[in-house]
Amino acid sequence: MSNSYILKRVAYGLILMLCVVVLNFLLIRLAPGDPAVVIAGEMGGATEEMLEQIREEYGLNKPILTQLAIYIGNVATGDLGESFFFNKPVAELISQRIGPTILLVIVAQILSIFLGVFLGVLAARKPNGVMSAFVSVFATIGYAVPVFWTGIMLIILFASVLPIFPVEGMQSVRLRDAPWYVQTIDVAHHLVLPAFTLAVIYLAQYARLSRASMLEVLGSDYIRTARAKGASERTVLFHHALRNAALPILTVAGLQFGNLISGALLVETVFNWPGMGRLAFDSILRRDYPTIMGVLFFASAMVVVANLLTDLSYRLADPRLRGRT
Amino acid sequence: MSALLQIENLQVTFNTRHGQVTALDSVSLSVNAGETLGVVGESGCGKSITALSVMGLIPMPPGRIAGGSIKLNGEELVGASDARLRGLRGSEVAMIFQEPMTSLNPVFSIGDQIAEAIMLHQNVSYDQAFKDAVALLDRVGIPSPDRRARDYPHQLSGGMRQRVMIAMAVSCRPKVLIADEPTTALDVTVQAQIFDLLNEIQRDFGAAIMLITHDMGAISEMADRVAVMYAGRVIEEASADQVLDTPQHPYARGLIDCIPALGKQETELREIPGVVPPLHMLGQGCAFKARCAHARPRCGTEKPLLRSHGAHPVACHGAEEGWL
Ligand SMILES: Nc1ncnc2c1ncn2[C@@H]1O[C@H](COP(=O)(O)OP(=O)(O)OP(=O)(O)O)[C@@H](O)[C@H]1O
Numbered sequence: 001m002s003n004s005y006i007l008k009r010v011a012y013g014l015i016l017m018l019c020v021v022v023l024n025f026l027l028i029r030l031a032p033g034d035p036a037v038v039i040a041g042e043m044g045g046a047t048e049e050m051l052e053q054i055r056e057e058y059g060l061n062k063p064i065l066t067q068l069a070i071y072i073g074n075v076a077t078g079d080l081g082e083s084f085f086f087n088k089p090v091a092e093l094i095s096q097r098i099g100p101t102i103l104l105v106i107v108a109q110i111l112s113i114f115l116g117v118f119l120g121v122l123a124a125r126k127p128n129g130v131m132s133a134f135v136s137v138f139a140t141i142g143y144a145v146p147v148f149w150t151g152i153m154l155i156i157l158f159a160s161v162l163p164i165f166p167v168e169g170m171q172s173v174r175l176r177d178a179p180w181y182v183q184t185i186d187v188a189h190h191l192v193l194p195a196f197t198l199a200v201i202y203l204a205q206y207a208r209l210s211r212a213s214m215l216e217v218l219g220s221d222y223i224r225t226a227r228a229k230g231a232s233e234r235t236v237l238f239h240h241a242l243r244n245a246a247l248p249i250l251t252v253a254g255l256q257f258g259n260l261i262s263g264a265l266l267v268e269t270v271f272n273w274p275g276m277g278r279l280a281f282d283s284i285l286r287r288d289y290p291t292i293m294g295v296l297f298f299a300s301a302m303v304v305v306a307n308l309l310t311d312l313s314y315r316l317a318d319p320r321l322r323g324r325t
Numbered sequence: 326m327s328a329l330l331q332i333e334n335l336q337v338t339f340n341t342r343h344g345q346v347t348a349l350d351s352v353s354l355s356v357n358a359g360e361t362l363g364v365v366g367e368s369g370c371g372k373s374i375t376a377l378s379v380m381g382l383i384p385m386p387p388g389r390i391a392g393g394s395i396k397l398n399g400e401e402l403v404g405a406s407d408a409r410l411r412g413l414r415g416s417e418v419a420m421i422f423q424e425p426m427t428s429l430n431p432v433f434s435i436g437d438q439i440a441e442a443i444m445l446h447q448n449v450s451y452d453q454a455f456k457d458a459v460a461l462l463d464r465v466g467i468p469s470p471d472r473r474a475r476d477y478p479h480q481l482s483g484g485m486r487q488r489v490m491i492a493m494a495v496s497c498r499p500k501v502l503i504a505d506e507p508t509t510a511l512d513v514t515v516q517a518q519i520f521d522l523l524n525e526i527q528r529d530f531g532a533a534i535m536l537i538t539h540d541m542g543a544i545s546e547m548a549d550r551v552a553v554m555y556a557g558r559v560i561e562e563a564s565a566d567q568v569l570d571t572p573q574h575p576y577a578r579g580l581i582d583c584i585p586a587l588g589k590q591e592t593e594l595r596e597i598p599g600v601v602p603p604l605h606m607l608g609q610g611c612a613f614k615a616r617c618a619h620a621r622p623r624c625g626t627e628k629p630l631l632r633s634h635g636a637h638p639v640a641c642h643g644a645e646e647g648w649l
């Protein structure tokens with residue numbers, strides 16, 4: 001893979017981030033009223049002294065382009081402003097919550113891709129079989145049903161009918177001082193329902209997509225060649241076919257990552273998961289603009305990084321794309 | 326002595342939306358060790374299906390081997406277990422396909438694909454298999470094979486890819502090599518090179534070749550014996566010289582007449598008039614009757630069987646009763 005290509009993609013990513021920062025900036029200016037009051041937050045009950053401090057920090061008395069330059073400079077040095085509701089720097093608020101969100105999103109992503117692809121491959125083996133029908137029905141349901149419904153149904157099921165998984169939070173209070181492996185298991189235990197809820201919509205989509213993709217690949221000439229060599233059915237499916245069928249799946253996985261993050265926002269709220277989603281949700285209700293903008297900034301950064309990784313892995317997976325710029 | 330590959334009365338059917346059709350109707354063929362059998366016939370007459378039956382690669386469903394027998398070295402392949410067929414595929418019988426552009430997997434290097442074929446049947450390490458693959462690439466005339474082995478199919482021309490397919494097919498020294506129109510998709514100059522290569526490979530590796538082709542020129546150069554197929558049946562079988570010089574069946578005669586004479590400038594390619602009837606519309610009698618200038622009432626009611634009437638086996642009432 002050419003280095004210039006990677007550099008180009010990274011540059012695109014940075015430009016995209018810059019756009020997000022400018023958008024954030026405009027968001028404040030477009031909000032009705034004095035920007036200083038907006039930044040202080042309506043729930044903040046800002047004093048005149050505080051507003052003066054904000055005007056100073058954001059350079060609100062200076063020309064608008066200078067304000068933009070100051071804002072970009074602040075973000076570039078990691079200063080995302082201050083939440084006047086929490087009375088804490090936004091960067092600190094987010095750094096406390098980004099971990100759980102990344103954990104949730106990545107586990108959900110892996111869960112949905114692996115399970116979905118596995119179901120899809122099984123379905124593609126017998127396109128008229130029971131598994132195939134199940135995948136179609138499941139995909140439609142998974143696609144149609146909103147996350148919060150799935151979440152609430154799971155909460156009802158596991159809170160009252162079958163209480164084997166915790167339905168709230170990320171850790172048990174009584175295990176706060178337990179050894180690390182006990183805590184790890186505890187977090188994993190708490191992760192089951194939110195991750196599954198988040199995964200289920202995408203899982204169904206991956207199942208359907210990989211079924212279609214596998215069916216197409218299985219009709220190719222090179223699959224016949226693999227069989228003609230004497231390869232076993234499993235090798236044909238998972239080695240020869242899946243490597244090719246994985247290409248469209250990878251593309252979709254990259255595109256879905258953004259949706260997954262917004263999905264995480266809802267799931268975190270439903271399951272009281274202490275991540276960025278909850279923070280965003282609460283901040284929107286409180287009109288805590290600096291925090292909202294910080295969350296927006298980090299969420300877009302995650303999407304940009306995910307897309308970059310997808311792009312690179314796509315090239316790794318498909319030799320025909322290597323060496324192209 | 327029985328032949329290396331013996332196909333007897335092979336019957337293959339497909340379920341289609343026109344109902345069940347018979348793609349192969351009591352096809353009998355044999356290939357002896359070290360010999361090249363040419364199989365010719367118009368598109369859709371069942372050449373590939375015959376080859377795929379030997380490989381055990383008929384898609385089932387919709388296909389089904391409804392009867393007959395395929396014996397390799399005396400061992401029955403029809404009804405053999407999947408595991409047994411896998412063991413034979415690629416090691417005892419190997420196949421080169423019509424479509425070199427799409428028959429290699431785009432995401433693996435060609436060296437890896439050949440090495441895989443070797444490792445499936447021989448107990449060798451990956452490193453050894455890869456080395457063998459490089460040697461095979463060298464053998465089939467790929468320049469700088471150790472560098473090329475790391476290339477992916479899209480980096481090679483069609484002719485090169487077909488060479489790779491040949492290297493892969495002979496990697497385990499199969500006894501029978503089936504080449505299904507190996508040059509159809511290639512340039513004319515490359516076609517000659519591939520046939521030369523197949524000849525060399527046969528000399529070096531001693532494989533029997535079943536060569537499926539439309540190219541009567543290739544038949545006259547390569548084949549020892551020829552089977553002519555029409556609409557799922559073998560309609561004439563003889564030595565290459567006999568078929569080329571004294572074809573009996575009206576269809577075979579037509580085919581031979583279509584060969585452009587060497588040195589003569591043909592203004593247009595001659596063709597047998599008419600088309601092969603679709604399998605579900607074959608009906609009774611001889612499948613060639615609608616296109617045959619010699620057809621008589623008997624041809625419409627009774628299927629001609631492959632029999633010797635003096636010269637060599639042919640399936641035609643006219644040849645039998647001498648009215649051609
Ligand atoms: N999967 C299938 N389903 C239904 N019918 C099939 C299928 N595969 C092949 N057939 C039928 O079997 C017949 C023989 O096909 P085959 O591929 O053996 O022809 P061929 O002689 O190899 O022709 P060509 O020269 O075009 O390669 C065709 O008429 C085709 O309609």
Ligand code: SF4
Pocket residue numbers: 574575576611612613614615617618619620621624629640641642643644
């Ligand atoms: S059997 Fe009759 S129709 Fe068929 S080829 Fe012979 S003469 Fe022609």
Ligand SMILES: [Mg+2]
Pocket residue numbers: 372373374423505506
């Ligand atoms: Mg064919």
